[in-house]
Amino acid sequence: MGDKGERFIQSLRDNRNVWLFGKRVDVTNDPHFTGTLSTISALYDRNDDVQTAFLVPNSLADLEKRRAAFEAWSLATSGVMSRLSDYARSRLTGWYANREHYRQYDGQFPDKIQAFYEGAKREQRFLTVVQRDPQINRSADGSIAAEELGLLRITKKTSEGVRVSGAKMIGTSAPYSNDLIVYPLAKWGEEQKEQSSMLLVAADSPGLHMICREPFSSNAAGDHPLSARFDEMDALLIFDDVLVPWERVLLHENPDALWSIKNDKVSSGLAYHQAITRLQIKLEFAAAVANEIAETIGAAGYLHVQEKMGELLMQCQTIKALLIASEAGGQVDAYGTYIPDFSYIETARNLGAVYYPHALEVIQLIGAGGLIQTPSSVSDLHGDVSHLLQKYFKGAGTDAVTRTKLFKLAWDLTSSPLGSRHELYERYYAGDPIRNKAGQYLAHDKERWKTMVERYL
Ligand SMILES: Cc1cc2nc3c(=O)[nH]c(=O)nc-3n(C[C@H](O)[C@H](O)[C@H](O)COP(=O)(O)OP(=O)(O)OC[C@H]3O[C@@H](n4cnc5c(N)ncnc54)[C@H](O)[C@@H]3O)c2cc1C
Incomplete structure (x- = not known):
């Protein structure tokens, strides 16, 4: 160290x-x-x-x-x-x-x-x-x-x-x-x-x-x-x-001061800019695991698997695009701080509460029973019945050790206590997702929407 x-x-x-x-x-x-x-x-x-x-x-x-x-x-x-x-x-x-x-x-x-x-x-x-x-x-x-x-x-x-x-x-x-x-x-x-x-x-x-x-x-x-x-x-x-x-x-x-602290656009903008950067990497990691599973078990050729992988790719791209948009649309405030555009960050944050659980769902839908059917430990593959385990835990062109490591990783990500905690985390770390979405809607300036409809009324 x-x-x-x-x-x-x-x-x-x-x-x-x-x-x-x-x-x-x-x-x-x-x-x-x-x-x-x-x-x-x-x-x-x-x-x-x-x-x-x-x-x-x-x-x-x-x-x-x-x-x-x-x-x-x-x-x-x-x-x-x-x-x-x-x-x-x-x-x-x-x-x-x-x-x-x-x-x-x-x-x-x-x-x-x-x-x-x-x-x-x-x-x-x-x-x-x-x-x-x-x-x-x-x-x-x-x-x-x-x-x-x-x-x-x-x-x-x-x-x-x-x-x-x-x-x-x-x-x-x-x-x-x-x-x-x-x-x-x-x-x-x-x-x-x-x-x-x-x-x-x-x-x-x-x-x-x-x-x-x-x-x-x-x-x-x-x-x-x-x-x-x-x-x-x-x-x-x-x-x-x-x-x-x-x-x-x-x-x-000082309740008024604390309400201002809670709603501070500079603090929230910088903090969630970090959180969205991390979310993007985590979504990419989940997509990478799903892809590896699909290829390892020979399921990548199925249309519905490709469709699901396409969804995961779109999730990653959407968050990345929102991140870039928030940076490009940033503005310098009265104190000279360049603040990312919070509306894009907020959208990315609220999407994350839905996207991450969906990424886990896709891993489960592609990995299916293979997620649970692994030997008790990777080291079992080197034990007394190693020759049998090597034969039956292998994948399509993947040896048994690599396949087992991959599925243990996928289990840890989706279904272990740590994995479940992360699903809960992404749903809730930024607050109640229901009130967050409702809040985003309520705060949105609806003048343009009004104008678009009014000409027909
Ligand atoms: C794994 C994890 C790690 C976290 N880490 C942190 C951290 O480090 N720091 C931190 O500050 N916070 C952290 N959070 C906490 C997070 O801020 C809260 O979980 C989040 O704000 C939601 O609050 P709550 O869990 O108290 O839910 P509650 O407010 O208790 O909600 C429970 C249920 O009641 C409903 N409900 C409650 N009140 C209302 C209301 N007024 N109107 C409508 N519906 C309502 C909710 O919709 C929900 O269905 C973390 C959360 C998780 C899950």
Whole structure:
């Protein structure tokens, strides 16, 4: 391991409270985290994205430079690792670039976010964004107390900072993050202002507990090639009277400011530009797996298989075209930041929630029973009945080991716990897909549509 990777691992040796199977664990030596941490530290050592996600784009060329770096990291993880900090770093970079806009809400915001941004960039800190409230009761019953709903809120203010209690979900990659950027998604009113803060929480803050889901990691990389390397952990964050020092309280008790933070076009534009770059690679990877399966089992000649492969190709091309359109249609804002056109990014993001599950469906429809009918391990092919297995697990012009590896990869991508998690992730990571699509429609300027129809009315 190189210096940078080693420094990253070292930064996680602190007092963080990460809970797994009911026990507090040290992520740097717990076997469930080993594969993922070695993937991240290898990426740190490559150093091609670490700084680029912090680049404030001032031109189309800058935006393209950002995309090239995101593509490199996405290709290294086949688009499967979605929260390699580049998403959160992009969000931070957007708010930082737009910092003067927030002076109207809090005169200290620009200086505070600048100090944090510069420190995070200098120290290459691993960041995670966590926004959603715990899923306790989603009814719109406004009479339920914030404490009952588990909402994160300020309970006390002292000369040192604010004390907060409550919970947040879903903290993807939180257990191995250095800092958590925490703020609400909901539009709160004045009466809920204690829930309306933007906090930069150190991962080892006393009273902060990260409750991990069941790990999907594996130490058999040959049989679970994705789970063994790319299991981004997800954790519920519980804040049990956590002190957040004032320099890390970017905004507090300010619902209007938080609504502006949530809707910030620079932050969202840069973050989703990264997310769409990654999505495009992941869709391409799924198409590549589907194609390999079709060829391996001699099914590529069937018309319906070709039609399905054509659909996967079109999905990839559509997202790529939207990405390019968002870059080409970008504009320089009042502070000199070149922001991608968000309407194309939003379309790509909303399509992703449908495209990715469809890509998995196509792999299942082409791979069929072969996805499940593999030997228990690739190593079985070298066992006592090797000559029989070599004969019956082979493909059309493909030896049994290669075919088995391919189908184990496809299973890991579509149907393993990790694969299922990814289907859920692509549906939900950007919020409720139903409300996202409805929101896109509601926000659309319909003047042109009106004009097109009015001449007939
Ligand atoms: C694997 C994974 C990783 C994630 N990682 C992160 C992360 O790192 N950081 C982060 O901040 N978030 C993350 N997200 C969380 C994501 O932001 C939420 O899942 C998403 O916003 C949807 O919210 P929810 O899961 O609470 O669903 P809910 O809001 O609980 O929705 C449940 C159901 O109720 C319906 N519903 C609820 N409220 C309403 C309403 N008001 N109107 C209409 N229908 C409603 C929904 O349509 C849905 O059918 C992740 C999600 C997943 C699945």
